[in-house]
Amino acid sequence: PPARAISADGGYDLLVHFHGAEAIRKVLAPRDMELVIAGIDLGIRSSDYARALEVGGWDALLQTIDREVGAATGIAGARARRLMLSSWSAGSGAIGRIVERGSSHVDALILLDSLYASYMPGQTSLVQGQLAPYVALANAAARGAPVFYLTHTEVPTSGYASTKEVATFLLSELGASPIAVTSTGDGAPPSAPGLGAEGAGEALRLTRMYDGGSLYVRGYAGLGPGEHCAQLRLLPAILAEH
16 A cells, blocks of 8 residues: 555555456556555355355454555554445445445445346345345435445346346435436536546446435446446546545
């Protein structure tokens, strides 16, 4: 980590990102942000991440990060003072375990085309209660609590709810609706400069958005893996602005 990211007493800001660690390193490293970044890759399915963070796994991970930061900087007692979580795609399996248990105070939660849900057997309605922790976090964010930033594409899914369906559900639970965005170029509306990510073009064309308190929802066009992967490029601007 950059030396200036660690205060004299060992405190530091920590971003833990699940899935796509190398891609995140490439987009964040040039920005030279004053934070410690821990990228975690555990598999290609959300269940891979969920299993890894069974009882005790999350606390053990945070302790390991503190030790590694202390060893790298020579500062005894290094500890995360501000915690941000992010995930892309299957990484939400880890996020789910963390928020279900409420084991850590999270200062910001960023889900990049990452939050899916299960359907009722033989139906296209969501299993009741499965998103309750996220609804609670969205409600709290809407009242100005820690940032909750949710993005989705229009990539279709089979047998389970897509990120777009889940985003729509969360907003409906809050009695909120996104506004449609008619855009050109990189798709970033005037109220959200930079979120289109330079050079992304159609891959990050914004189609709808919602802002309420500290809750931000952004919907993007795109039906394929290229658009799905492009979501990772949004993270630097999100961190810089929120």
